[in-house]
Amino acid sequence: MATTVYDFDWPDRFVVGTVGVPGRRTFFLQVRAGRDLLSVSLEKQQAAALAERIDEVLDSLMAENGNRYSIPVGTPGELDDADPLDEPVDDLFRAGTMSLGWDPATAQIVIEAYAIVEIDAEEFTGSLDDIDVTPEAVLRVRLPVGGARAFAKRARDMVAAGRPACSRCGEPMAGDHGCERPETFR
Incomplete structure (x- = not known):
């Protein structure tokens, strides 16, 4: 099966x-x-990890050779994006593996999200070597450094906008949160 690659350069x-x-x-x-809109669902932890790794890569590049790529320390104000997702929000696929790279020729961060490959264990009778793990689709996005900083900031904000963490155990608070850890006093 051939993988369909959805490429977005300078979105x-x-x-x-x-x-x-x-x-x-x-x-x-x-x-x-332009008029092309694509959405891919992912896990909260994937969004958090992606934001963290983008900042790590940009910080590393910024410290290297006197910041020859003009990487901003923070998010340029004009790139801040707090708008809701564009409608319709129909996921093309659910992201499984993700990759992050740097293209020095264009000074862009390259993000790839691969569709989860599902295997029906009940129908599988061969050896592990016979499994086709080629994803049906890949989303590839190339971002300039300022856009990458803005993406990472928004991703962190989205992750942090969830339920508050319990002060005792650190788990997300829910209506039925019954923390087993005793309160610590100082």
Whole structure:
């Protein structure tokens, strides 16, 4: 099976956003270029890890060779994006593996999200070597450094906008949160 690659070079918008209420949110990567709009669902932890790694890569490049790529320390104000996701939010696929790279020729961060490959264990009778793990689709987005900083900031904001953490155990608070850890006194 051939993989369909959805390439977005210099998109108009690339963000992490959510649909639903805290505790029941679905996270999405959403990219728009002109009239083309594509959404991919992902896990909250994937969004958090992606934001963290983007900042790590940019910070590393910024410290290297006197910041020859003009990487901003923070998010340029004009790139701040607090708008909701564009409608319709229909996920093309659910992201499984993700990759992050740097293209020095264009000074862009390259993000790839691969569709989850599902295997029906009940129908599988061969050896592990016979499994086709080629994803049906890949989303590839190339972002300039300022856009990458803005993407990472928004992703962190989306992750943090969930349920507050319990002061005792650190787990998300829910209506039925019954923390087993005793309160510590100082």
